[in-house]
Amino acid sequence: NAGVTQTPKFQVLKTGQSMTLQCAQDMNHEYMSWYRQDPGMGLRLIHYSVGAGITDQGEVPNGYNVSRSTTEDFPLRLLSAAPSQTSVYFCASSSGGRNYGYTFGSGTRLTVV
């Protein structure tokens, strides 16, 4: 049982480049979300999904797109990378059961130069 898998673990982009951060879970969780963590801060919600085909914006959605074509996968796309998007990105999933315990991926450290 792999849990939540994020790839890549590290990435350096040039300003203006686009890329996709991958997130996959094998727990059949309906809820998935993307957060970013900046130095000395907590996590801020970028986008989330309550099931396949359903996505919505979080607190800091600008500059990011998401899609949810399957239950397992929830990729995050950076449209045109900016230095302000340098951060650590975490994907998380949770079940729809009474215990909304979250499982986080190991993170992607992104640097935009």
Add this chain to the structure above:
Amino acid sequence: GIQVEQSPPDLILQEGANSTLRCNFSDSVNNLQWFHQNPWGQLINLFYIPSGTKQNGRLSATTVATERYSLLYISSSQTTDSGVYFCAVSQTGRRALTFGSGTRLQVQP
């Protein structure tokens, strides 16, 4: 939106000491979780505790929902307890978690 405040922001302990971390939130919640982020950045779910008290080994947590706060107790601290502890909440009808800014704990040998 809901505000989550954690205190203290930083804490340094000697190995074996006990500590209490606090999380205050500004509105009613239906979900409160405590996480530990280890020095390698991994986030580990410690407790799902929207109300009441839970214990897991040397760690325990209490949430008083009516007074909008939660406490995380660490007893007999070990160096492996070092890292950042986050409190996160969500409100009825919303699944998204709102995180506090964390308490950075350093346990010295």
